[in-house]
Amino acid sequence: MDPIADLGLPSHITKDDCYTAQEDAAGCSIQAHNENTFGDGYNAAGGGFEVLLWTESEITMWFFPRNAPLPPTLTSDHPDPSVFGKPLARWTFARSGCDLPRRTQDLQIVFNIEMCGDWTNGAWGAQCAAETGYSSCSDFVANNPKAFANSYWKINSVKWFKDRFRLRRDGFGNETVIPV
Numbered sequence: 027m028d029p030i031a032d033l034g035l036p037s038h039i040t041k042d043d044c045y046t047a048q049e050d051a052a053g054c055s056i057q058a059h060n061e062n063t064f065g066d067g068y069n070a071a072g073g074g075f076e077v078l079l080w081t082e083s084e085i086t087m088w089f090f091p092r093n094a095p096l097p098p099t100l101t102s103d104h105p106d107p108s109v110f111g112k113p114l115a116r117w118t119f120a121r122s123g124c125d126l127p128r129r130t131q132d133l134q135i136v137f138n139i140e141m142c143g144d145w146t147n148g149a150w151g152a153q154c155a156a157e158t159g160y161s162s163c164s165d166f167v168a169n170n171p172k173a174f175a176n177s178y179w180k181i182n183s184v185k186w187f188k189d190r191f192r193l194r195r196d197g198f199g200n201e202t203v204i205p206v
Contacts, residue, residue, distance in 0.1 A: 056115040141167040
């Protein structure tokens with residue numbers, strides 16, 4: 027995978043290889059610089075709008091806090107990413123040789139609040155064991171239910187728009203959203 031480095035995004039890429047059949051099964055990930063995009067900060071802000079643009083050459087994400095001004099087309103049936111502003115994260119595939127359409131077929135959207143699993147148990151390690159006093163994520167979760175009192179989702183809607191836009195970039199970092 028070939029992410030675009032240092033776009034001044036409000037996050038940094040912590041893992042740029044989206045291949046999930048690795049030892050930790052983590053896939054690609056980011057760390058947002060603003061704590062209202064996850065956890066207690068997200069809950070305190072009342073959540074927000076998570077937006078994903080997935081094209082043949084890249085995946086781009088935006089986050090809009092619930093009480094912030096929203097781009098005018100965000101909640102319409104014809105969203106226009108060109109007015110969304112700077113994204114939270116972007117992964118590009120063009121120069122990496124990754125054939126994204128071939129590798130991402132028959133996908134499903136799954137909402138899962140599983141506390142552990144392959145990635146977490148695999149990444150738990152000695153540091154987490156030392157900090158928590160538990161040798162695995164599963165043991166920690168089973169013995170500390172109050173630690174997860176604010177772990178929930180409230181989903182108002184999920185909208186899916188297919189094959190509506192493509193991004194075109196010039197050599198100066200400018201981008202144009204082109205309707206398909």
